[in-house]
Amino acid sequence: MGMPALLSRLAGALVALAVLLPLAAVFWRAGGASALGPADWAAVRFSLTQASLSALLSVALAVPAARALARRQFPGRSLLVTLLGAPFILPVVVAVFGLLAVFGQNGIASRALVLLGFEPLSIYGLHGVVLAHVFFNLPLATRLILQGWLAIPAERFRLAATLGLPPGAVFRLLEVPMLLRAAPGALVVIFVICLSSFAVALTLGGGPRATTVELAIYQAFRFEFDLGRAALLSVVQLLLAAGAAALAARLALPPAMGAGLDRVTPRWDAARAALRAQDAAWLTLVAAFLLVPLAMIVARGVPGLFEMPAQVWRAAGYSLAVALGSTVLTVALALPLASRGGEVLAVSAIAVSPLVLGTGLFLILRPVASPGDVALPVTAAVNALMALPFALRVIRPELEAVRSDYGRLCLSLGLTGRWFWTRVALPRLRRPLGFAAGLTAALSAGDLGVIALFADPERATLPLQMYRLMGAYRMEAAAGAALLLLAMSLALFWAFDRGGRVART
Amino acid sequence: MRSLLIAAGLVTGAAAAQAQTPELTVYTYDSFVSDWGPGPQIESAFEEVCGCDLTFVAAGDGAALLSRIRLEGESTEADIVLGLDTNLTHAARETGLFAGHGLSPELDLPVAWEDPHFLPFDWGYFAFVHDADFDAPGSFTELAESDASILIQDPRSSTPGLGLVMWVKAAYGDEAQAIWDGLADNVVTVTPGWSEAYGLFLEGEADMVLSYTTSPAYHLIAEDDPTKAAAPFEEGHYMQVEVAGMLEGTEEPELARQFLEFMTGPAFQSVIPTTNWMYPAVTPPEGLPEGFETLITPDEALLFTPAEAAEIRDAALEEWRVGLSR
Numbered sequence: 001m002g003m004p005a006l007l008s009r010l011a012g013a014l015v016a017l018a019v020l021l022p023l024a025a026v027f028w029r030a031g032g033a034s035a036l037g038p039a040d041w042a043a044v045r046f047s048l049t050q051a052s053l054s055a056l057l058s059v060a061l062a063v064p065a066a067r068a069l070a071r072r073q074f075p076g077r078s079l080l081v082t083l084l085g086a087p088f089i090l091p092v093v094v095a096v097f098g099l100l101a102v103f104g105q106n107g108i109a110s111r112a113l114v115l116l117g118f119e120p121l122s123i124y125g126l127h128g129v130v131l132a133h134v135f136f137n138l139p140l141a142t143r144l145i146l147q148g149w150l151a152i153p154a155e156r157f158r159l160a161a162t163l164g165l166p167p168g169a170v171f172r173l174l175e176v177p178m179l180l181r182a183a184p185g186a187l188v189v190i191f192v193i194c195l196s197s198f199a200v201a202l203t204l205g206g207g208p209r210a211t212t213v214e215l216a217i218y219q220a221f222r223f224e225f226d227l228g229r230a231a232l233l234s235v236v237q238l239l240l241a242a243g244a245a246a247l248a249a250r251l252a253l254p255p256a257m258g259a260g261l262d263r264v265t266p267r268w269d270a271a272r273a274a275l276r277a278q279d280a281a282w283l284t285l286v287a288a289f290l291l292v293p294l295a296m297i298v299a300r301g302v303p304g305l306f307e308m309p310a311q312v313w314r315a316a317g318y319s320l321a322v323a324l325g326s327t328v329l330t331v332a333l334a335l336p337l338a339s340r341g342g343e344v345l346a347v348s349a350i351a352v353s354p355l356v357l358g359t360g361l362f363l364i365l366r367p368v369a370s371p372g373d374v375a376l377p378v379t380a381a382v383n384a385l386m387a388l389p390f391a392l393r394v395i396r397p398e399l400e401a402v403r404s405d406y407g408r409l410c411l412s413l414g415l416t417g418r419w420f421w422t423r424v425a426l427p428r429l430r431r432p433l434g435f436a437a438g439l440t441a442a443l444s445a446g447d448l449g450v451i452a453l454f455a456d457p458e459r460a461t462l463p464l465q466m467y468r469l470m471g472a473y474r475m476e477a478a479a480g481a482a483l484l485l486l487a488m489s490l491a492l493f494w495a496f497d498r499g500g501r502v503a504r505t
Numbered sequence: 506m507r508s509l510l511i512a513a514g515l516v517t518g519a520a521a522a523q524a525q526t527p528e529l530t531v532y533t534y535d536s537f538v539s540d541w542g543p544g545p546q547i548e549s550a551f552e553e554v555c556g557c558d559l560t561f562v563a564a565g566d567g568a569a570l571l572s573r574i575r576l577e578g579e580s581t582e583a584d585i586v587l588g589l590d591t592n593l594t595h596a597a598r599e600t601g602l603f604a605g606h607g608l609s610p611e612l613d614l615p616v617a618w619e620d621p622h623f624l625p626f627d628w629g630y631f632a633f634v635h636d637a638d639f640d641a642p643g644s645f646t647e648l649a650e651s652d653a654s655i656l657i658q659d660p661r662s663s664t665p666g667l668g669l670v671m672w673v674k675a676a677y678g679d680e681a682q683a684i685w686d687g688l689a690d691n692v693v694t695v696t697p698g699w700s701e702a703y704g705l706f707l708e709g710e711a712d713m714v715l716s717y718t719t720s721p722a723y724h725l726i727a728e729d730d731p732t733k734a735a736a737p738f739e740e741g742h743y744m745q746v747e748v749a750g751m752l753e754g755t756e757e758p759e760l761a762r763q764f765l766e767f768m769t770g771p772a773f774q775s776v777i778p779t780t781n782w783m784y785p786a787v788t789p790p791e792g793l794p795e796g797f798e799t800l801i802t803p804d805e806a807l808l809f810t811p812a813e814a815a816e817i818r819d820a821a822l823e824e825w826r827v828g829l830s831r
Binding site for chain 2: 029039093096097100101104105106124198199202203204205206207208209215218219221222223225309310359363366370372464465467468470471472473474475478
């Protein structure tokens with residue numbers, strides 16, 4: 001019924017090797033692992049704390065936001081849904097600057113507080129790290145959970161309305177089971193991406209108390225050139241991620257809603273004024289939290305747009321190529337890997353430190369190719385790997401729903417293999433595929449990936465070029481490049497995501 | 506027929522000449538090679554005199570550069586590594602990959618320079634940069650007692666961050682721990698690199714940022730903005746000396762040496778002040794660009810030797826960590 005087993009195994013082996021071979025290369029070059037010290041374990045503890053808090057808070061806040069989006073129609077709703085994707089795909093340093101323009105010592109929120117006679121906000125510390133991670137991941141969690149809501153067949157809500165169920169009962173009977181299915185997966189991808197946080201945790205952490213595992217890896221690598229310790233820390237991160245992913249896979253319920261007729265859901269239960277006001281309040285809050293920092297990024301970037309050197313435009317072209325390459329690769333891997341095991345594998349893979357992964361790839365590829373020549377393909381491949389768990393999180397629940405809802409029917413009709421995919425599965429997967437492709441393209445365009453290790457001066461991607469501008473005092477031009485990057489990522493995201501949605505209707 | 510033969514001969518000759526053009530590969534840090542960095546001007550200036558093809562390869566920052574050379578070992582394609590500082594040269598020397606340069610140019614450094622492997626190409630003083638109208642403290646002790654807020658870089662991921670740790674250690678020795686304890690409440694945050702800290706400072710996140718005494722020159726010369734200043738500290742200022750060295754395994758030792766010689770010459774050095782925003786290792790004949798005379802000049806230059814720096818680094822880092830973790 002599903003993808004041919006051989007294809008799934010092949011894709012799985014490819015992902016596993018793409019991570020394990022570089023790790024092994026680093027261990028081999030180091031001549032073995034070296035022991036971890038107390039400071040390393042403190043970093044593990046801090047990483048776990050901030051990642052757990054960030055994931056829990058992101059998902060908890062996403063539930064009411066997704067519910068409001070699921071049961072309301074209003075002008076600008078689809079624009080809001082697209083813009084919600086923006087923070088997640090921003091390069092870290094850009095997002096941090098956007099957040100600081102609002103919540104920093106000199107941000108607009110602080111200035112307003114000072115005007116009113118209060119102390120300015122202090123964003124630096126564990127709370128700042130969590131705030132930034134929520135800013136990044138709340139939109140992703142919202143979209144993932146919104147997808148769960150939209151997957152509840154309209155017929156169920158119709159039945160609930162016929163039976164005169166109050167909103168509380170609708171929530172308990174229809175929405176809670178859906179959440180139990182959607183939430184663990186969302187929690188895990190966010191937990192893992194926050195686990196390997198580096199620049200956010202460092203910039204907003206306020207000092208050495210906020211030392212994450214990724215920073216400990218940096219220290220081992222750059223300071224002591226202790227490759228064995230760097231690789232071992234990477235393995236610790238990988239095991240934590242794999243553990244979390246396996247646990248979530250166990251906890252998540254299988255789809256059990258049954259099939260519907262794919263109709264838009266009118267929500268009779270939500271027509272009350274109080275609920276309407278509640279949804280409006282949630283959406284306003286979430287939109288303000290996400291969009292005001294974005295607006296600040298745009299405002300900072302506009303003057304710089306006219307100061308960008310020609311290199312920036314060339315870099316944008318390279319980034320576009322990298323983004324499209326990653327998208328093809330990710331979607332090609334995601335379809336055969338859309339299974340429980342595939343998702344655990346993909347989630348574990350992104351917990352490997354980019355620094356260690358890049359070093360390993362460098363060691364493997366250098367004997368056969370000049371690092372500068374393979375910089376762009378390697379970046380595209382690594383970015384594809386990094387986007388894979390998100391693509392899977394989007395695609396897998398819907399694919400499983402298709403299988404459980406239509407699998408037996410298709411079997412009895414003899415619709416298997418190619419027919420099942422082209423006639424039943426793919427048409428139903430257009431929306432998640434479009435969303436996953438948009439996410440991948442945008443993430444890949446904005447990600448620094450491993451290019452810094454490989455790049456030659458001629459072939460820098462846009463994020464790298466932006467860092468170079470910052471490193472040369474050209475903060476205004478860098479802000480312009482950041483705006484260009486934001487616009488490009490959003491356009492990619494919008495094009496794929498919309499492609500998926502339009503095709504459905 | 507004859508003219509055809511001549512033409513063919515010319516073509517072969519040209520191809521042979523092209524094949525014989527020697528190549529020189531220089532590994533350097535990222536910001537050196539960008540359009541607005543010194544790289545492009547230096548490349549064309551050197552290619553004019555060397556009859557060779559000069560290629561810059563960018564690899565992160567100074568520490569990443571050293572890591573890359575260590576990863577590549579003897580099989581490296583680099584002939585020259587340009588962009589290490591004196592906190593890294595000890596480890597670089599220990600790799601045994603670097604050759605003696607055998608040169609002794611007259612340098613304009615505030616300290617004596619005798620290093621058989623590495624030659625400086627520019628240098629600067631670390632300093633806290635602030636808005637000119639801010640009443641800046643005049644020493645670390647004054648800073649620690651004041652409520653001035655500062656942005657610094659993490660010494661584990663940033664070369665200026667490590668420079669500050671060395672600065673406090675050089676100025677205070679055994680008292681360094683007390684200074685860090687006192688600075689803990691002044692530090693707004695610690696960033697991964699110089700760019701983030703400097704960017705946050707320009708956004709108004711703190712009163713001062715750890716940078717260089719030459720930073721105000723960028724604002725003055727490139728942006729016509731005289732509102733930035735560096736705070737002179739009475740303990741003296743720690744230096745960053747950026748160096749280059751040639752590799753033992755280079756196939757072009759003569760060319761590599763020629764590059765190092767060129768590096769301390771006027772064509773290279775006159776590019777440095779307004780692209781790298783540091784002091785040139787040898788002041789070019791035309792002097793420093795207009796605007797540099799407005800910069801503060803510390804009374805005392807502090808600098809550990811590479812061996813000292815390597816020896817005290819871990820203990821100094823631990824003082825930093827303990828002090829700021831409170």
